[in-house]
Amino acid sequence: MIDIKAFREDPTRFRDGAAAKGMHVEFDRLTALDEQRRKLLSEIETKRAEQNRISKEIGPQMGKIKGQLKSAQGADRERLEAELAELEARPVKLKNEIAVSERMLNDIEPEWQAILLTVPQPPAHDVPRGAGSEDNVQMRTWNPKGFDASKPFAAQRGFAPKTHLELVRDLKLADFERGVKMSGTRHYVLTGMGMRLHQAVLRYAFDFMTQENGFSATGVPVIVKEECMVGTGFFPAGREQAYHIAESARGSGHDLYLTGTGEVGLMGLHADEILPLDALPLRYTTVSTCFRREAGAAGKDTAGLYRIHQFDKVEQVVVCEADDAQSRDWHKKMIGFVETILQRFELPYRLLQCCTGDLGVKNEDMIDIECWMPGRGDDGPDGRPTGAYGETHSASRLADYQCRRLNLRYRDGDGKIRHAFALNNTVLASPRILIPLLEIHQQADGSVRIPDVLRPHMGGLDRIG
RNA sequence: GGACAGGUGGCCGAGCGGCUGAAGGCGUCGGUUUGCUAAACCGAUAUACGGGAUUUCCCCGUAUCGCGGGUUCGAAUCCCGCCCUGUCCGCCA
Structure with a gap:
């Protein structure tokens, strides 16, 4: 939520901000x-x-x-x-x-x-203006040793890559038919080494954040009250995106919602609190199951593990002082954590500075990280996909927008009470991350190599298949 | 799910129709005393919104004693609904 007093003083700033985001208010x-x-x-x-x-x-x-x-x-x-x-x-x-x-x-x-x-949070002054994702600006790319995402997979590795759908089928890592049987479209069952790999990457990412980066390990509710959804800024705009548990229709209690990200629980933790200065910055990480209705995405990414209704995600959240420099500093750090993981997983990726038109209501700045997925993108002359980057992470700076809604404040050095600044970023979302992992590390014989860092979480195995 | 009990400031806890934004205590902060620490003593110690001003923190007003509604000239205090917590019983992953 914006500060109504700030709006009274300078309505133009908010009108321009909404216009830049392409939102009508x-x-x-x-x-x-x-x-x-x-x-x-x-x-x-x-x-x-x-x-x-x-x-x-x-x-x-x-x-x-x-x-x-x-x-x-x-x-x-x-x-x-x-x-x-x-x-x-x-x-x-x-x-x-x-x-x-x-x-x-x-x-x-x-x-x-x-x-x-x-009323949306106005974009930061240095976020490029644009209409939508097509105007996002690539910041940089990274490639693992011996692979260049800008060149065809087959030319570098000596064989045509299978898509993750084919790998999953051949290696029996997931069962889509039975997932759909039980729960409908966009549902799946992870099986065998697929489930083990899923658990391994999540555990790796979670340990990385707690053990190497000092984030507080936290388990939060994924079923929350409406005020948590409003407070974190997902409602009212994203109401269609959330599963709704209509408990009130049973005559008692209040309605509940399934969260689409651990961010809701992590940010909700300190709602309505005034924190002492020395409690900041809050650094939380959680691993939670995420639920998304994917309303309005009909026909998009219908097959495979890319766009699904239920997945697991390690999330990182930082609540810091109301200071732009601190916020920018944490943003860089949080993105750095992700890069470290992707580099250890040996996955090619790129960073995208999202333009104003691709921002959500609540953020003033967002950087997406996309992994290269050989099985994505347009088909080549052979009728096979030529590979493309696909979003796997998203790092947002929210200024005080979210904390204002949540009424999350702190007492600064002068004893003044202020709304804190918040940031959030994916650490790792799976099974989506399994797509690049399987596709990039597939071998000519149809097996998949397991990156070194994941082997301890896979019983020492060095490959699947 | 059933039966009781209860929800008051950072915490504990009094109040049960006006004198109560709220006693007392603890904690915290500032000060006095002290060779240092401790103790003792003195003082301060909510938030939001609206208005004003000598606009950096000063004044005025309003609201807030779980939440919402009602009774009343007046409600923390009485009534109704809801939410939550505790205890006991039942059930159960």
Whole structure:
């Protein structure tokens, strides 16, 4: 959420930001509602102050009269009753006026709030302007020894690569038919060495973050209340993307949602808290199952392990002081962690600076990491795919947007309370990462070599098949 | 799932219709005393929103005692609904 005061002072900044992101927001309506709201609030508060004053004044008088009334008779009694009625009537007009204003406030406040939640974080000044992913800017590429993603696979390795679908089928690593039988499209079953490899990469990534980088190992809920989804910025925009558990329809409790990333649980941890300065930066990592409806992605990446409804992900989250330099510094570090893993896995990848049009509502800067997947991309003359980069990681800087929604604050060196800055980045998502892993490390004989660092997690095996 | 009990400030805990943004204690911070530490003593110690100003932290107002609604001139205090926690019973991965 943006700071409404900042919006009042400089609405242009937010209008331009939304335009750069290609998002429509009812700014005019927001401004109008905000003005109305403030006016009503001010009215109500003034009247209520008056009402409180009167109450305080007449309270003791009324007590006294009521006391006298007990023993009063005849004309005396009538006089006292009249006095009492007069006192009681004094705040009635105010009370009615307040009720009217409050009703008006209650009418506009939900809409004011709803629009406010849709205003996106403006992009950072140095994020390239663009309409969508086609305008993202490649920053750099990395290739493992003996392989160059810019050249055809077969020319370098001496055989035509199989796609991960073929490898998975031949090596019996996954069973899509039975996955679909049980749960429908975009579901799968990991089998045998497929499941073991899945567990190995997750465990490797998780240990890497905790043991080598000092992140706190955390297990968080993947079933959360709506306020967690709103607080982390996934709702309202991403409502269609989340599985909804309609508990309220059963007559009790509140509805719940399945999280699409461990970020929700990790960021929700400290919602509504004021942290001491020395608690920062928070560095959390979790491994969690992620659920995504993939609404609107019909027909896209329908086969295989690329776009699925349920997967596991090691996520990293940092909450630091409200300082742009710190945020940028952590962003680089968090991307560096991913690069280290990919390099140890010997997977070719590239970094993309996402343009304004490819950013989400909540981030001001995003860098995607894409691994080279020989089985992706357009078909060549032989009718086989020629390979392409595919997104495996995404590193965002959110400034204070998320912490403001979550009401996550800290006390700075001057004792001032501020909303913290947040960042998040994938450490590793599987089974998607298995696609480049299998495809890049496949051998001429149809087996798949296991990178050195993963062998301890695979019972010492050096290959599959 | 059933039966009780209960949800008050950073924490413990009092209050059960106006004098209570809230006693007392602990903690924290500042100060005095002290050779140092400790102790003792003194003082301070919520947040949000709105308005104002001599706009860096000063004043005024409003709200907040789990959440929402109601009664009342006035609610932490009474009533209703919900959520949550504890204890016991049942069930169970």
